[in-house]
Amino acid sequence: MNETVYLRPIALTESPQADDGAAVRLAGGLACASRFALLVRQDGRIVSRQVFGASDVPAAIAALPDALAAEASAQWTNLRKNHAPIGCGERVLRLDQPLVMGILNVTPDSFSDGGQFLDKPEAALDHVAAMLAAGAAVIDVGGESTRPNAAAVWEGDEIKRVVPVIERLAATGAAISIDSRRSSVIAAALAAGAHIVNDVSALRHDPRSLEIVAASGAPVVLMHAPGGADDLHADGHYRDVVLDVFDDLRARRDAALAAGIASDKILLDPGIGFGKTLADNLALINALPLFHALGQPILFAASRKRMIGALSNEAPAHQRLGGSVTLAIKALEAGCQMVRVHDVADTVQALRVWRGLRDAALTDFSQLV
Template structure:
């Protein structure tokens, strides 16, 4: 059985007690669940979920439990509202901004601090491109790219995550001051990665990948892409929790653009709210991705700002806690306007 929150409402005041509930302690309220995974789709009011059995009760508890803030040294990452995670690539070949900060840690760190100053809560530093067909980067080269940038950012007071699938790079970045590990292979590419995360105590972002050992871009045919990605992530979360990582320090990412068709990506975006049923914070990383070009006359990467902001707001509407983006200033402004609308709705 899977549940997806539906029938979102502006505010709870006009409804009887128990008729609407808050999604993951955030700014969104909903009145019903769409039930899938056992016969035809059906919609059930949240007040009736108690009669659906133990699985539904577990999922309901996860949907309605607040996501605790992450205390990371002197910094705290709040998860009760949508936050921006800024993309900072120090690669020569990333699909959007590869080469912009190559071999210049000081300039890269300055760019990261500018994004933090513009409102990004997290700076996500990556030293290897994950675009389709990208060349594998030797782990020592990748560590040499990211560690000096991470060190400068952390020393300047920024909260930093490292975007890598390699255990030695994780170790180097964490030692340099990174607070979070972001792994597009969900800790499956490197056999040591899970142990590094467990020993460090760092929060981890687990992204869905149809072929994590091969880079994540193998095309898969899905019967129900939202349900199948949910099940895959649920299994990964359970495995990571069983290894010793606190569920409250796990963040999930449905992997938009990784081994998925346009129809698959759109289905995942429309079904984002389901992933709160994993009991973890959710990251959406759709900025400037191919699906935007596919829906807008093949717009090139540098002309996908409007679509990127639209998808960020779609994530906010679905209760997503972290939005990984290239265009920080514009996304932060859009979220501030969205937040103003939500605040007004919640005061009646």
């Protein structure tokens, strides 16, 4: 009999004061939770669900069997954990406030901007300059499309696409991540000046990637995708998509730790749109606060994705700005530390307005006696 436990925040507030102080800050950020659901799953089926306020969490955990109590206690600690900053060369990315990662695809076939910047270094650098000026904290450079049914890319071609761009970006002092699942590309990108590895296969695709990332000391984003090497979008069959993705990300986190990657170098991404239906994606987005229980910063990436078109009369990728910003704000509300987007200026503006509202909420109750 296999039992697992999950501590899920289910009621968010603007500030601890909004609930008479009976709320906790999630992952040291600007999202607060006042109520929680304690779930127990047995052989993949939920057999117990209790709901209570933050002050009752310790007692509820203590009442669990020892093995489950230890895991639930670790999740409770993780939910309240303050994450250390990420070093990116001379830049330091603080994770106590949400950050924006700007997308630069140097590919011919990415679903939204394929061909715009491939073999066009000046256009690519102008685009990066605009994203940085608009407030992007990181630039994510990718040389392979990971959309459904995308053609495979030879690693040599991928290196030729990304390395020259990364070298020129590194000279500007920008924080750079490499979006790749191939160890040779990751190694070449890090040597060229990239700081972060963003692997859509969670370091599963290439057995050498774990070793290379561990040896480099670079931060790494582990993204959930159900499929294997041939098709990351395949095999998306879930009994409970939220808890199954949680379990898979926990396993990849543990594999990274076992390989020697430091805990404070690991970020997690639930993989919106990868091997998931519209209903699956919506369930994951609504459950984002749960993933703080894994103890790692969360990267959220849903910009211009297919689910937005599915909810908006099949709007094409370049007409999904409104939906993209809406989902980014949803991620901020859930306490995600970073959002990966195409439309940096619009997202940063939305973030700053949201941040103003959240800061104001901290003083809304100061005059009460």
